Structures are given as C-alpha cells and as structure tokens.
Amino acid sequence: xxxxxxxxxxxxxxxxxxxxxxxxxxxxxxxxxxxxxxxxxxxxxxxxxxxxxxxxxxxxxxxxxxxxxxxxxxxxxxxxxxxxxxxxxxxxxxxxxxxxxxxxxxxxxxxxxxxxxxxxxxxxxxxxxxxxxxxxxxxxxxxxxxxxxxxxxxxxxxxxxxxxxxxxxxxxxxxxxxxxxxxxxxxxxxxxxxxxxxxxxxxxxxxxxxxxxxxxxxxxxxxxxxxxxxxxxxxxxxxxxxxxxxxxxxxxxxxxxxxxxxxxxxxxxxxxxxxxxxxxxxxxxxxxxxxxxxxxxxxxxxxxxxxxxxxxxxxxxxxx
Amino acid sequence: xxxxxxxxxxxxxxxxxxxxxxxxxxxxxxxxxxxxxxxxxxxxxxxxxxxxxxxxxxxxxxxxxxxxxxxxxxxxxxxxxxxxxxxxxxxxxxxxxxxxxxxxxxxxxxxxxxxxxxxxxxxxxxxxxxxxxxxxxxxxxxxxxxxxxxxxxxxxxxxxxxxxxxxxxxxxxxxxxxxxxxxxxxxxxxxxxxxxxxxxxxxxxxxxxxxxxxxxxxxxxxxxxxxxxxxxxxxxxxxxxxxxxxxxxxxxxxxxxxxxxxxxxxxxxxxxxxxxxxxxxxxxxxxxxxxxxxxxxxxxxxxxxxxxxxxxxxxxxxxxxxxxxxxxxxxxxxxxxxxxxxxxxxxxxxxxxxxxxxxxxxxxxxxxxxxxxxxxxxxxxxxxxxxxxxxxxxxxxxxxxxxxxxxxxxxxxxxxxxxxxxxxxxxxxxxxxxxxxxxxxxxxxxxxxxxxxxxxxxxxxxxxxxxxxx
Numbered sequence: 001x002x003x004x005x006x007x008x009x010x011x012x013x014x015x016x017x018x019x020x021x022x023x024x025x026x027x028x029x030x031x032x033x034x035x036x037x038x039x040x041x042x043x044x045x046x047x048x049x050x051x052x053x054x055x056x057x058x059x060x061x062x063x064x065x066x067x068x069x070x071x072x073x074x075x076x077x078x079x080x081x082x083x084x085x086x087x088x089x090x091x092x093x094x095x096x097x098x099x100x101x102x103x104x105x106x107x108x109x110x111x112x113x114x115x116x117x118x119x120x121x122x123x124x125x126x127x128x129x130x131x132x133x134x135x136x137x138x139x140x141x142x143x144x145x146x147x148x149x150x151x152x153x154x155x156x157x158x159x160x161x162x163x164x165x166x167x168x169x170x171x172x173x174x175x176x177x178x179x180x181x182x183x184x185x186x187x188x189x190x191x192x193x194x195x196x197x198x199x200x201x202x203x204x205x206x207x208x209x210x211x212x213x214x215x216x217x218x219x220x221x222x223x224x225x226x227x228x229x230x231x232x233x234x235x236x237x238x239x240x241x242x243x244x245x246x247x248x249x250x251x252x253x254x255x256x257x258x259x260x261x262x263x264x265x266x267x268x269x270x271x272x273x274x275x276x277x278x279x280x281x282x283x284x285x286x287x288x289x290x291x292x293x294x295x296x297x298x299x300x301x302x303x304x305x306x307x308x309x310x311x312x313x314x315x316x317x318x319x320x
Numbered sequence: 321x322x323x324x325x326x327x328x329x330x331x332x333x334x335x336x337x338x339x340x341x342x343x344x345x346x347x348x349x350x351x352x353x354x355x356x357x358x359x360x361x362x363x364x365x366x367x368x369x370x371x372x373x374x375x376x377x378x379x380x381x382x383x384x385x386x387x388x389x390x391x392x393x394x395x396x397x398x399x400x401x402x403x404x405x406x407x408x409x410x411x412x413x414x415x416x417x418x419x420x421x422x423x424x425x426x427x428x429x430x431x432x433x434x435x436x437x438x439x440x441x442x443x444x445x446x447x448x449x450x451x452x453x454x455x456x457x458x459x460x461x462x463x464x465x466x467x468x469x470x471x472x473x474x475x476x477x478x479x480x481x482x483x484x485x486x487x488x489x490x491x492x493x494x495x496x497x498x499x500x501x502x503x504x505x506x507x508x509x510x511x512x513x514x515x516x517x518x519x520x521x522x523x524x525x526x527x528x529x530x531x532x533x534x535x536x537x538x539x540x541x542x543x544x545x546x547x548x549x550x551x552x553x554x555x556x557x558x559x560x561x562x563x564x565x566x567x568x569x570x571x572x573x574x575x576x577x578x579x580x581x582x583x584x585x586x587x588x589x590x591x592x593x594x595x596x597x598x599x600x601x602x603x604x605x606x607x608x609x610x611x612x613x614x615x616x617x618x619x620x621x622x623x624x625x626x627x628x629x630x631x632x633x634x635x636x637x638x639x640x641x642x643x644x645x646x647x648x649x650x651x652x653x654x655x656x657x658x659x660x661x662x663x664x665x666x667x668x669x670x671x672x673x674x675x676x677x678x679x680x681x682x683x684x685x686x687x688x689x690x691x692x693x694x695x696x697x698x699x700x701x702x703x704x705x706x707x708x709x710x711x712x713x714x715x716x717x718x719x720x721x722x723x724x725x726x727x728x729x730x731x732x733x734x735x736x737x738x739x740x741x742x743x744x745x746x747x748x749x750x751x752x753x754x755x756x757x758x759x760x761x762x763x764x765x766x767x768x769x770x771x772x773x774x775x776x777x778x779x780x781x782x783x784x785x786x787x788x789x790x
Contacts, residue, residue: 015572017392017396018572245421247430308371309373
C-alpha cells in the first residue's frame with residue numbers, strides 16, 4: 001500500500017498545483033481615469049505591484065468614431081507563397097480568441113467560411129480579417145462594405161481584395177527588409193510583436209492614402225509592418241504578412257497579440273497621431289498621469305503590460 | 321531517522337555499481353541540461369510557464385498543446401523561482417535567428433535561459449531516475465541482482481535517454497515511467513495503482529491510453545473467466561479498482577477541467593500531427609516530400625483520424641492475440657510492449673523521443689528474452705542519429721551561444737543553413753534511411769523468435785565470429 005499512498009500524496013499535490021495555476025492569478029488590475037472635454041484630457045493611471053518590475057504602455061488614440069466589434073476571421077485561399085495557409089488562419093483564430101480573453105475583452109472571434117462572406121457583408125458593419133485571396137467577384141463587395149463603415153484587417157499581399165481597383169486603395173506590398181532595429185520606435189513602445197513579415201505595405205502608399213504608420217519600418221525605409229487607412233466611413237488596418245513561421249516574427253502568436261491590443265485600444269479608428277508612452281513599472285506598482293490633446297475629438301486611452309508574465313489591460317473611451 | 325535514511329539509501333543505491341552509475345548519469349545530465357535545448361519545443365514550455373504565472377493558465381497563450389499534467393508539475397518550481405528571479409529573464413528573443421527559423425520552419429527565434437532549461441528539465445531527469453530505479457527493483461525481484469544492475473545501466477546511461485531528457489528537453493521519460501508502473505502494478509494485481517498510474521501517464525502524453533486499452537482487454541478476459549467460475553462477488557473488483565484509479569488521476573487536472581474545457585480542443589486539434597514521418601511505416605515521407613525542408617511536416621494528410629482509429633483497432637487486436645493463452649506472468653509486459661510497438665509503427669509521426677515509451681519494456685523483457693537488448697541498442701543509435709540529422713546538432717546549442725558566447729549565434733545559424741539547405745536531398749535521404757531502419761527494427765520487437773530476422777542475423781554473425789576465433 002506504500003506505493004498507493006505515495007501516488008495519492010502526489011495526486012493531492014498536483015491538484016493543488018493545478019488549482020493555483022488556474023485560479024491563483026496573482027495580479028491586480030490597472031486603473032484608468034480620464035477627465036476633460038473639448039479635446040484636452042487628463043488621464044491618471046495606476047499599474048499594480050508585482051514580484052518584479054515590468055514593461056507597460058499607455059496609448060491614447062484620438063477618435064471621432066470608435067466601435068468595438070466581434071472579430072470575424074475569413075478562411076479562404078489555397079495557402080500560396082504570399083498568402084496565409086488555412087492552418088495559420090485557424091491558428092490566428094485560436095490565438096486571437098485567447099489573447100482577447102486574457103485581456104478580458106468582450107469581443108468574440110469567429111471563423112468565417114468564404115461561402116458565408118456574402119451574408120456576413122450584408123449583415124452590416126463589423127471587423128473582418130482577411131489574410132489570403134478570395135473569389136474575385138467578392139472584392140468589390142468587400143470594398144463597398146468598408147466604405148459603409150466596416151473595419152478590414154488586411155494581413156499580407158492578399159489582405160485587401162479590392163486593392164488597386166479603379167477608384168479604390170492602391171497599396172503595394174514589398175519584401176520586408178529586416179535589420180533587427182526595433183527599439184526607439186512607436187511600435188516598440190506599443191510592444192508590437194510582428195517584427196518581420198515577408199511582405200509589408202509600402203510606406204509611401206499608406207501616407208498617400210491619408211493613412212497613419214504604426215508598425216516597424218523596414219531597413220530600407222520602403223515598407224512598414226502596420227498602418228491604418230481611412231476609406232469612406234470605414235477603415236483598413238493593413239499589416240505585413242502572410243501569417244507564416246516562425247513564431248515571434250510572423251506567426252499567428254504575434255499577429256494575435258498585436259491585433260488584440262490594437263483593436264481593443266481603438267487604433268483602427270485613429271483620427272490623428274496616436275500618442276504612446278512606454279512605462280517601466282517598478283515592483284511596487286506605478287501611478288502617474290498623462291495629458292493627451294485631441295482638439296475637437298474624443299480619445300480612447302488604454303494601458304497594458306507588455307511582458308509575457310502579465311496579462312494586464314484597461315481601456316476607457318471619452319467622447320468629444 | 322536512521323531507518324528513513326536507510327530506506328532512502330536502499331532506494332537510491334541498491335548496489336555500489338548502481339550508485340556509481342547514478343552519480344555519473346546525473347552529473348552528465350545536470351552538466352548538459354542548462355546549456356542545451358531544442359528551441360522549437362522549449363518555446364511552448366516557456367509559454368505554459370509564463371502564462372500560468374500571468375494567471376491565464378498553461379493554455380493562456382495557446383503555445384502549449386500537450387496534455388496539462390506536465391505544466392502542473394512545472395508550476396510549483398517556476399512559481400517559487402519567480403519570487404526572486406524575474407520571469408523576463410527566462411528566455412530571450414533573438415532577432416538574428418529569424419532568417420534560419422524561416423528557412424527551416426523548425427526553429428523559434430527564442431532561446432530559453434540556462435536557469436529555465438535546468439528547472440524545466442529537472443522533473444524529466446527525476447523521471448529518468450525513477451524509471452531506472454523501478455526497473456532495477458522489478459528485475460531484481462524477477463531475475464536477480466546482476467540482471468537488475470544491467471537493467472539500470474542500460475536505461476540510465478543510454479545516450480538517447482540522456483539526450484532526449486537533458487538536451488532536447490522532452491518529457492517522454494515521465495510518461496514512460498507511468499506506463500511502466502501501470503503495467504507492473506497490473507502484473508502485481510494492484511489495479512488501483514495501475515489505473516492511477518496509467519491515468520497520470522495519459523495526462524502527460526496520450527500514448528498510455530493504448531496500454532489502457534490492452535489491459536482493458538485483459539480485465540474483460542479475467543472478468544469473463546471469473547463469472548464462468550461463479551465468482552460474481554469478486555469478479556468486478558479488479559475492473560472497478562482499475563477504473564477508479566483512472567478516475568482518481570483526473571483529480572490532478574480537475575481545476576482546469578472545471579474552469580474551461582477549451583484546452584481539450586487545443587490538445588486534440590493543435591497538438592496532434594498534420595504530417596507523417598519518422599521511424600514508422602511512413603519513413604519515406606522526408607524523401608517523398610521533395611526536400612521542401614519540412615522533413616515531411618505540413619503535408620496536411622487527411623487520414624489522421626483514420627490512423628488514430630487504426631491504432632485503437634490494432635491495440636485491441638494485438639491485446640487479444642497476446643492474451644488469448646492467458647493473462648498471467650509476463651503477459652501484461654508482453655502486451656504493453658506489443659501494443660506500443662504496433663502503435664508506434666503505424667501512427668502518423670514517430671519521433672526518436674517516442675522510442676523512450678518502449679525502452680523500459682524492452683529492458684524488462686531483456687531479462688527473460690536477451691534478444692530485446694540489441695534492438696534497444698540499435699534503436700538508441702538510430703534515434704540519436706535521426707535527432708542529429710533533423711537540423712544538425714547545432715540547433716541544440718543556442719543556449720550555450722546566447723548565454724555564454726562560447727560559440728556565436730551566427731555560427732550556429734550558418735551551420736544549420738549549410739546542413740539544411742546546402743546538403744540538397746541528402747538530408748532527406750539520410751532521414752528516410754534512418755527512419756526505415758528504425759521501422760524495421762521496431763517490426764521485429766513483437767515477432768516470435770523464429771520470425772525475428774534481426775535476432776537470427778545477430779546469432780549467425782556471432783556464431784561465425786566464434787567459429788573464426790575457435
């Protein structure tokens with residue numbers, strides 16, 4: 001019976017470990033308070049204490065309109081060289097669902113079959129992720145849907161189905177030249193993790209489309225890993241791609257991390273320069289204030305941890 | 321106190337030879353563990369640890385797709401260490417590895433630190449030790465001290481076992497331990513222990529489920545026999561104890577099950593293979609995949625579910641064939657060995673670390689059937705070569721490069737690229753040959769001696785050599 005008793009003790013110990021691992025989240029929650037109107041705001045924030053210091057970010061996005069939707073991820077394409085393979089699209093759904101859950105978002109992630117794209121577009125506004133080619137006949141419908149207020153998250157060269165069509169967006173994708181220089185950029189302060197896609201949207205094309213650059217600039221300066229472009233009443237959040245190995249550079253894990261935080265922070269609705277401040281939170285926690293200015297607009301302020309051992313996020317929207 | 325110390329001494333050092341081997345084996349493992357890792361596999365373990373520390377559970381970042389028990393084993397260690405060591409120092413993102421990672425598709429540009437490597441490999445090394453000591457104890461009872469010492473040495477100083485646990489950092493030895501204890505417990509009619517141990521094994525890696533299927537057949541045969549003899553009162557007791565043990569093992573993950581069952585989906589969908597290859601019937605996959613650099617991975621074979629069902633059917637068939645003449649003596653041992661072998665040669669992917677599932681059973685059987693030892697030696701060599709030929713041995717040295725600078729990360733990148741791309745189709749050919757050789761050796765394991773061509777060849781060579789010497 002001695003072996004049974006030893007294994008019994010082991011089972012009890014593992015039960016306790018599982019319980020602590022599942023319910024023993026040691027962290028407090030960030031607190032954000034925003035006062036102000038007429039474009040002048042005063043933000044006070046506090047980040048909880050931890051056994052060790054950690055990196056965090058506070059982001060203020062000037063907005064005229066801001067909406068948070070469930071995220072529909074389109075499953076399409078054959079997984080050609082510059083488009084995301086079905087396995088990676090499924091991976092994005094898994095990772096994005098998990099990341100949104102981690103930061104306590106109420107948004108759901110839904111995998112949308114290409115056959116259901118028409119009914120989805122007809123059902124009204126929303127957020128749609130496209131990372132591979134779709135049937136040509138649907139491209140115009142996607143463009144019209146964005147103009148009417150939809151948010152298109154376009155990943156990689158096949159992410160904008162109506163790209164280059166007459167009277168529409170024309171954003172070329174270039175091979176991304178990675179030189180390892182990450183620090184000192186807005187994207188680094190935001191903690192963006194998609195650092196090296198194979199292809200990235202042209203910097204010049206994003207600027208020419210009245211868009212904002214948010215990601216990492218390539219070594220040759222010609223492309224950027226992320227940008228936001230207004231189109232009619234809607235937005236196109238254009239990202240480098242496709243979703244492909246390796247992890248931590250261009251795989252679903254990093255796209256999901258970036259998208260969860262950017263979409264919840266309202267980056268897709270940016271109507272002016274996004275203000276970003278990196279924070280070094282000491283182990284005893286951090287309190288501070290922040291004064292973004294967005295004349296005539298509202299502001300969405302978000303604060304979140306950047307490291308892997310915390311999953312802290314808080315966001316508040318103040319309308320104009 | 322003295323009595324307790326005596327018990328520990330008897331357990332850890334049943335003989336001077338074992339004590340020496342234990343010290344040498346542990347020293348080698350502890351020396352290798354911090355400075356080596358397989359980045360592609362270490363990253364999910366890192367993911368499970370940090371997401372558990374973040375309060376989102378081991379599946380919080382969907383990187384860890386193994387069954388949950390190993391993360392529960394790791395958590396207390398890492399939670400304790402994280403009180404005085406910043407989890408941010410558990411690993412480093414290495415941008416210089418992105419190029420080689422993309423070229424091979426089998427590397428993650430993230431290198432776990434020596435402290436992390438040592439900590440996550442410690443339970444695996446303990447698993448190695450537990451298997452060795454259990455083998456010694458069981459063989460000692462069965463065949464005597466000399467055979468027991470040999471069994472200990474053959475497992476604990478086996479280079480593939482050392483490599484998988486201390487260099488690669490895969491925890492197959494822990495699941496193998498559960499499989500071994502489950503089978504030995506069954507032989508001793510300790511059904512609760514057997515069910516509990518096998519249940520824990522399934523919660524580590526899924527393969528002990530096949531042993532459960534086999535032993536389940538044995539229980540049904542016993543039940544049928546007991547009912548025919550009119551022993552109704554005691555007929556159900558073994559099966560109930562076995563099932564009760566299995567159910568008890570679920571307690572270890574009850575908190576996870578109660579919170580969310582989405583991880584079951586991750587394990588079954590993301591944690592299973594969508595490719596074929598390795599030391600099984602699909603050994604030629606690297607060659608047939610046309611040298612696309614994936615080693616047979618990513619071909620998206622649609623018949624994975626069919627293979628799973630085939631594995632279950634074969635496990636039941638093999639169990640019936642082994643047990644049709646009775647369930648006594650070494651039969652459960654033969655049963656577990658045969659079931660695992662048949663599943664290994666037919667499953668989608670059989671990696672070298674999977675050989676560790678089988679090794680404890682081969683060592684046990686070798687005491688009565690010496691022909692099993694050469695098979696284990698051959699599989700060890702083939703498995704080790706396979707691991708080294710997958711991406712060259714350089715891939716295991718990134719912690720040494722990143723955290724000591726004894727070699728440069730760039731030099732390792734270059735070595736891997738030359739090996740991976742520069743060798744053309746030779747790499748794929750070598751992998752297929754090694755996989756095919758492993759497959760053939762595995763095929764001979766469940767065969768009766770008269771059909772065992774490997775044994776006959778070895779006997780012929782040995783007798784010829786003895787004849788020459790005579």
